[in-house]
């Protein structure tokens with residue numbers, strides 16, 4: 001159970017960043033979370049592609065290429081020596097003046113944080129988790145675009161706080177137009193009349209790597225999948241709901257706003273996607 005922190009190529013047991021780093025001061029940073037399977041980071045190319053896209057989304061130039069980042073990830077994994085690891089790659093604007101103007105920051109910091117994968121209980125996968133449709137809106141695409149994975153997660157933090165006050169484990173947010181978007185750290189899928197539905201990118205979501213894989217799996221396995229725009233109330237009519245993300249993979253939702261989803265158990269399409277996704281991971285080379 002080892003944590004290692006790589007800061008600009010220097011691997012340490014503990015990492016320290018200046019309080020004048022604009023990542024700390026203003027959430028002026030971007031990040032990715034990658035997990036390993038059999039010790040190997042999976043879908044790494046997809047995550048790095050999104051990292052560079054996020055950098056461009058906030059006009060930040062990452063001072064190294066993907067090859068360098070991959071080498072540093074491997075060195076940090078080797079140094080930690082965990083069976084399986086959670087890897088967080090953060091690129092901050094860097095140290096600058098105590099002012100939001102990013103032009104005073106000349107050196108972005110690249111941090112690679114490696115630790116053991118957080119354990120999610122088997123019970124959650126078997127029974128499903130509870131979520132709340134919260135009043136906090138997902139940022140609109142022309143404010144802080146949810147497609148850019150920035151270190152500014154206060155929108156999601158506030159949604160999670162509201163959900164917890166409602167006695168739920170996680171939150172689902174709608175956008176300012178009342179359309180379903182996503183969870184606080186996951187994408188949203190639901191089933192109605194045998195069709196698998198997921199909010200389209202235009203609703204203002206992070207285009208999750210897991211979400212993309214699930215869409216491919218559904219299409220390859222005869223599950224009718226639709227991306228679209230639905231009002232928040234539509235979720236209460238769903239027969240099944242699940243969330244997707246790198247850490248939680250495919251997580252069934254059995255309770256929505258204290259009411260059971262469908263018959264209150266993970267449904268057949270959710271279970272099929274869980275199985276297909278775990279087979280996909282097992283068969284990676």
Ligand SMILES: Cc1ncc(COP(=O)(O)O)c(C=O)c1O
Nearest residue numbers: 185186187206208209210245246
């Ligand atoms: C807001 C949000 N949506 C969706 C996701 C899922 O993305 P991925 O499947 O790439 O992990 C995440 C992951 O952290 C997230 O933070």
